[in-house]
Amino acid sequence: MxxxxxxxxxxxxxxxxxxxxxxxxxxxxxxxxxxxxxxxxxxxxxxxxxxxxxxxxxxxxxxxxxxxxxxxxxxxxxxxxxxxxxxxxxxxxxxxxxxxxxxxxxxxxxxxxxxxxxxxxxxxxxxxxxxxxxxxxxxxxxxxxxxxxxxxxxxxxxxxxAPVRLIGVAPAIASLTGLWMGVGGLVDALGTLIDSATETFTVTTVIGIPLWQAVLQPLVWAVGGGLLWWWHWFRAGVREQRTGFATVLLVFVTGFASFALFIYGVTFTLYTVLRLLVTAGDPLSVILDPLGLAVSSAAFGALVLVYHSRVVTEHPDAVHKATGLVASGVALATAATGVGVTVNALLASFSPSLVGADQRPLLIGGISALLVGGALWWASWRPGSASSAARISTPGRRVYLVVIFGLSALVALITLLVIGYQLFSFALDGASGGSLLERTRQALGLLVATVLVAAYHFVLWRGDRAAMPSVESRRTIEKVTLVSSPASDLLVTAIHEATGARVTVLRRADAVAGEPDAAALVAALDGIEARHVLVVAGAEGRTEVVRLEG
Known part of the structure; x- marks a missing residue:
């Protein structure tokens, strides 16, 4: 048993x-x-x-x-x-x-x-x-x-x-650091050479060091920063990154940093030329003082801008449009600054305390910023076709309009408070010195510029809002969660352009063969009406679409 x-x-x-x-x-x-x-x-x-x-x-x-x-x-x-x-x-x-x-x-x-x-x-x-x-x-x-x-x-x-998240953030920041140091060193070195060539900045007597030393010192930063940028941009693979952080960084460098450096250089170069033509009585050394830094900033700003613009063309169209919007904002800020400075200079000519004072440099500065910023804003924003249907549906356009209108309106309100304070201060204590116009002319110039900017963009926003229902009525999906391995930017862009929905990507842990292409995914979403949709890209071209709640 x-x-x-x-x-x-x-x-x-x-x-x-x-x-x-x-x-x-x-x-x-x-x-x-x-x-x-x-x-x-x-x-x-x-x-x-x-x-x-x-x-x-x-x-x-x-x-x-x-x-x-x-x-x-x-x-x-x-x-x-x-x-x-x-x-x-x-x-x-x-x-x-x-x-x-x-x-x-x-x-x-x-x-x-x-x-x-x-x-x-x-x-x-x-x-x-x-x-x-x-x-x-x-x-x-x-x-x-x-x-x-x-x-x-x-x-x-x-x-x-190594971490499996935020993989490219540190190299991207390092490449930006190297680019900043390298371009800064090149701008400083070329500016010193130009100043020495125009004999307005005698390096030996003013700085106390020879010219070769004054040029070689910033070249240390140029070479070191250039090597740092090259290593991370090419060897560490920052140039090939398509992550959200790398894309934002590319838009920042192209649409904001390099474009702003270029505008700064061109504006002050034009300012120097106009002063040479208008204010002939001023000392030549004073007039030509900003020329070296202005020319070098314009040259290397343009160089960085052209190179990164070519990199932007390799990305989806949404990145290119976002870069254009940021560049338009920079040019608009320059033009608005020019309007404010010009109004300030014109009001200064009527101020009793400043009658007889030479306001031409201030006026020339405002006109230079207005001409350069206005021309570049016109070229980048193209106001003649700003209300076209194709422009209205541009990704990020409404956010851009709201941001510009909100910032300009906020500055205008703050400026009104400053004007009100100066008005009451003058009424209560007018004997303290200075006319009311002298006290408020800077704020008035800024108010005129911000009101013009806010009014224009508010009108555009109202027009877009009136035209958007016809576009949004065709959108039957608000959000798409795509499960793919890997999910390329082409797939995300195709789904967004076809449905207008926000697309979130979840990468599969296991790779599958024969995933559907962009056309197959868009076809699978045709006729689907839901607030949130889960799309699973499977093997051999299979696509599974699941409607989700919430």
Whole structure:
């Protein structure tokens, strides 16, 4: 007789995992402490290294308080940073944190801070070395923070523990940093050469250094920033990124930063030329003073603008239109500034306290900004076709109109408050000096410019609002969630243009073969009426459409 089989003992239920909120707080505190400890330890190490580079024999005898601080920062914060890093870098911890938002945010913050401190200190040290000045503090800071940056760059690129979210943010910020430093150095170097060539800025006597040195120092920033930009833009793959952050950064560089630098240069170049023609009695050195910086800004602003405009053409049409809207806003702000300055200068000619004063430079400045900004705004915005049906449906147009109208209306209201204050102040205490016109002319000029801008864009917004129902009535879907592997910008653009819906992409963890193309996805959505639709792109061209609630 066989013994009965033992009854299996059921395993105790697994303990529930910690709540997401607790894990989020734990990650936030851990990475915040790690960042603080890394910064403090780096400060301490750079202080000690500075003493070694300066005079190693005096390390324990000069500035004992500073030495004590550096030792405390290094020997206390350093081990704590190493311990916190070990706790977060372990396989068990990183397997939980790798997909969280806290890990990439820490790497973005730490690597960006380290890169900024490292490059600023290194370039400042090299610039001083050209001037035959030894700066051990900048060299020590550059060495320590350069190592910190390399360490975080290695973690960012680690094949097994690198973050899976916000992958391209840190390299994109680094490329922008390099571009800013490189272009700034080139503008400074070329401006110095032009100033020297026009003999309005004698480098030897005014600055006290020879011309070659004054040009070579900003070239350090140009070369260093250019290398930093080239490495991240091409080698780290920022140029090929199609993420939301990289796209916004591209729009910022193309439509705002480079365009604003170009407008600034052209405006002041025109200002200098007009002053040469109109104010012949002023000293030539005063008139030509801004010419070098203006010409160099216009030249390199145009260079950066042209290059990045070509990159924009490789992106979807929505990116190109967004860049055009941002550029229109920059040109509009320049033109509005010109209107305000021109009105200010005209009112100043009627002010009793300023009768006889030369207001021509102020008037020329306003006219220059108005001409340059107005011409570029006309070319980018094209007001003649601003109310066409194709322009009304441009993505982001309504947001642009609301932002411009809102900002200009806000500035106009603040300006009205300033005018009211000056009016009552003059009425209550008119003997304090200055006419009412003199007190309010700047605010009046700004008010005229902002009222014109607000009125024009309000009229456009009202016209768009009246025309949009006919367009929106054709939209039967408000939001589409697309599950695809991977989801290209072409698919997103095709769905948005066909339905007008906002498209959110969820990337599949498993790759499938033969996913449907853009035409198949649009065809699957034809005739669907729902507020929110889930679209799953499957294998062999299959498409599943699910209507969702809410």
């Amino acid at each position: 066989t013994a009965p089989a033992p009854t299996p003992v059921s395993a105790p239920p697994a303990a529930p995992s910690a709540a997401g909120g607790v894990q989020t707080v734990r990650r936030f505190i851990t990475y915040l402490l790690l960042f603080v400890m890394v910064v403090i330890a780096a400060i301490g190490l750079s202080g000690l290294l500075e003493r070694v580079l300066d005079d190693g024999s005096m390390i324990a005898f000069s500035d004992n308080a500073g030495l004590a601080q550096s030792l405390a920062f290094t020997l206390i914060a350093g081990p704590l940073a190493a311990l916190l890093w070990w706790l977060t870098w372990r396989e068990s911890a990183m397997s939980r944190d790798r997909a969280s938002i806290a890990w990439p945010l820490y790497l973005v913050l730490a690597s960006t801070v380290a890169l900024l401190v490292f490059t600023l200190a290194l370039f400042a040290w090299a610039e001083a070395l050209i001037a035959d000045r030894w700066q051990p503090s900048n060299l020590a800071i550059a060495i320590v923070w350069g190592l910190v940056w390399i360490w975080h760059y290695w973690m960012w690129r680690h094949p097994a523990k």
